[in-house]
Amino acid sequence: MxxxxxxxxxxxxxxxxxxxxxxxxxxxxxxxxxxxxxxxxxxxxxxxxxxxxxxxxxxxxxxxxxxxxxxxxxxxxxxxxxxxxxxxxxxxxxxxxxxxxxxxxxxxxxxxxxxVVEEALRRIGPEHRTAIVQTHLRGRPHAEVAAELGIPVGTLRSRVFYGLKALRLAMEEMGVEP
Missing domain, CATH: 1.10.1740 (Rna Polymerase Sigma Factor; Chain: A)
Known part of the structure; x- marks a missing residue:
């Protein structure tokens, strides 16, 4: 006791x-x-x-x-x-x-x-983080970012899609309601 x-x-x-x-x-x-x-x-x-x-x-x-x-x-x-x-x-x-x-x-x-977003971004993979930061946070066009990264636009869109899903999950794990 x-x-x-x-x-x-x-x-x-x-x-x-x-x-x-x-x-x-x-x-x-x-x-x-x-x-x-x-x-x-x-x-x-x-x-x-x-x-x-x-x-x-x-x-x-x-x-x-x-x-x-x-x-x-x-x-x-x-x-x-x-x-x-x-x-x-x-x-x-x-x-x-x-x-x-x-x-x-x-x-x-x-x-x-x-x-909270910065902390959640640290929890996701670097490819997804780059895609989200460049397109959503910096507002750059998908074609421009894809060309800079040397990947097809469709691949970038996929990274953004799955990155946002991973970001939501990371925020939920942190106890944040996205």
Whole structure:
């Protein structure tokens, strides 16, 4: 029993250390997104609750703890914004009136999205990553990219298609709703 208690205590200390390291930054992110201190506190609490519950799914080889927590926070903020959208009367109950319009991403959310996509791109193969970055992120024409890579356009399109599938899977593995 003493051994189990030590293990449980170590897990709590890890969560406490994660909270000490990332809690204030997560709170600021949620506050900027939602404009409500109470809702931001709820988001941070939910982030660490979900992280604690999904602790076994966290793999430091795949993403940093910070990226993983922000991916969870992004999902929780989206859930909270949806809750406000479904129950608009709750906006009147908050301490702020500058809540972002439903579905509109603020600069902080776009930054977190960029971190998540960058982390997910690291998880897919280099050929798929190059195809997606060149065509989707840089907006280059398929024919131009294919010529530069020395491959047929059809091969590039196939790499983009399967790369996007791999990217979605990588994001799901990170706990992000694509």
């Amino acid at each position: 003493g051994r189990h208690r030590g293990t449980a205590q170590a897990e709590v200390l890890d969560v406490q250390a994660a909270y000490a390291a990332h809690g204030p930054e997560l709170y600021r992110f949620a506050l900027r997104q939602l404009g409500d201190g109470g809702a931001a506190q709820d988001v941070v609490q939910e982030v660490f609750l979900r992280a604690w519950r999904a602790e076994r799914s966290y793999d430091p080889q795949l993403a940093s703890l910070r990226t993983w927590l922000f991916a969870i926070a992004r999902n929780v903020v989206v859930d909270e914004a949806r809750r406000f959208a479904v129950r608009p009367w709750q906006r009147d109950l908050t301490d702020g009136t500058d809540l972002p319009p439903a579905g509109e991403a603020g600069p902080d959310e776009r930054l977190v999205d960029a971190w």
